[in-house]
Amino acid sequence: MGVLDARGNALHRPVLRDLCVELLSPALSEKNSLCVDCTLGLGGHTEAILRSCPEATVVGIDRDPQAIELASRRLAPFGGRFIPVRATYDGIADICAQYAPEGKAQAVLMDLGVSSLQLDARERGFSYAHDAPLDMRMDPDLEVSAADIVNNASAGELTRILKVYGEEKFASRIAGEIVSRRARQPFTGTGELVEAVRRALPARAVRTGGNPAKRTFQAIRIAVNSELEVLQRALCSALDVLAVHGRMAVESYHSLEDRIVKNAFRRGLEDTTPAGLPVRLEEHSPYLRELVHGAFRAPETEIARNPRSASVRLRAVERIRRTPAHLHHTDTKFNGGHA
Incomplete structure (x- = not known):
């Protein structure tokens, strides 16, 4: 079933x-079971869950007020089984405390990165394919936009952003070109940033690998929206609020996201009984079970139907036992994406 955005384009x-x-x-078969869609977008995943799981209620979280409005319109036929919440999804614990029995969720879904709504809205400046204001804010109420970062960050900070968040090997060259150009005239549009990247890169890098500005746009978008820090905090909280036999699925679209998800899940998948003991200690046994092996990649049939699935990595787990309070996920510091 398609849905139309405010401009009448099929998404x-x-x-x-x-x-x-x-x-x-399977985790949503009981009456009053709760699923939290942490990245609601236009509500496509939520709609499918509500149709397939008639006993479930879905709380849909999004920081984008336009997404909340459009998804609410789409999901109105489900009445009180859909609850929209405008927030960043690292607040999942407080949201579950408000809407879930005992503060626990039976299912959690995260579909990370920029949404179709945001990419397709040219005026919001997420896409390097069209000239638009240099914005990139998922929440329009954020104080800092992409233009603020591009025009005000030091060369060293720009280099760090491009290197850490974009894994851009020409980060220092691009940062230098940005600083040089903005000294003459501040950046206002995405087209100017694309041109600066093109001028900074060696000719061979411009000719190969798709649009040369892809990694720069990814890095600045992540910095504007604090995406990786929010993800780290959200994963810790989501695993803590996941009920026993509850399930969690996360879709990532680049290696930085996937590495954070992998590390968050790995702690619960491993037996941590100290080496040398004759028996496995129950309190150190795994409390998560993999539902798919490693990271699932979209098949060619899915990619042909939906090109945006080409880079997806899906990881999914089930909580199989409770954990003592001292083993709860409390490490919320983003470490730059390294294991």
Whole structure:
């Protein structure tokens, strides 16, 4: 089922929608079970869950007020089974405390990165394919936009942002070009930033690998929206509020996101019984179980139908036991993406 945005354009099918529903639905069969869609967007995943799991309620979180408005309109036929919440999803614990019995969720879904709504809204400046104001704010109420970072960050800070968040090997060259150009005239549009990247890169890098500004746009967008810090905090909280036999699925679209997800899950998948003991200690046994092996990649049939699924990595787990309070996920510091 398609949905129309405010401009009347048909938007894309959610990535791996059917697989996400298949993975989460066994945890949503009981009456009053709760699923938290941490990245609501236009509500495609949530709609599929509500249709397939008639006993479930879905809380949909998004920081983008336009997404909340459009998804609420789309999901109105489900009445009180859909609850929209405008927030960043690292507040999942407080949200579950408000809406979930005992503050626990039976299912959690995260579809990370920029949404179709944001990419397709040219005026919001997320896309390097069209000239638009240099904005990139998922929440329009944020004080700092992409233009603020590009025009005000030091060369060293720009280099760090491009290197850490974009894994851009020409980070220092691009930062230098940005600083040189803005000294003559501040950046206002995405086209100016694309041109600066092109001028900074060696000719061979411009000719290969798609749009040369892709990694720069990714890095600045992540910095504007604090995406990786929010993700780290949200994963810790989501694993803590996940009920026993609850399930969690996370879709990532670049290696930085996937590495954070992998590390968050790994702690619960491993037996941490100290070496040399003759028996495994129950309190150190795994409390998560993998639902897919490693990171699932979209098949060619899905990619042909939905090109945005080409880079997706899906990881999913089930909580199989409670954990003592001292083992709860409390490390919320983003470490730059390194394991």
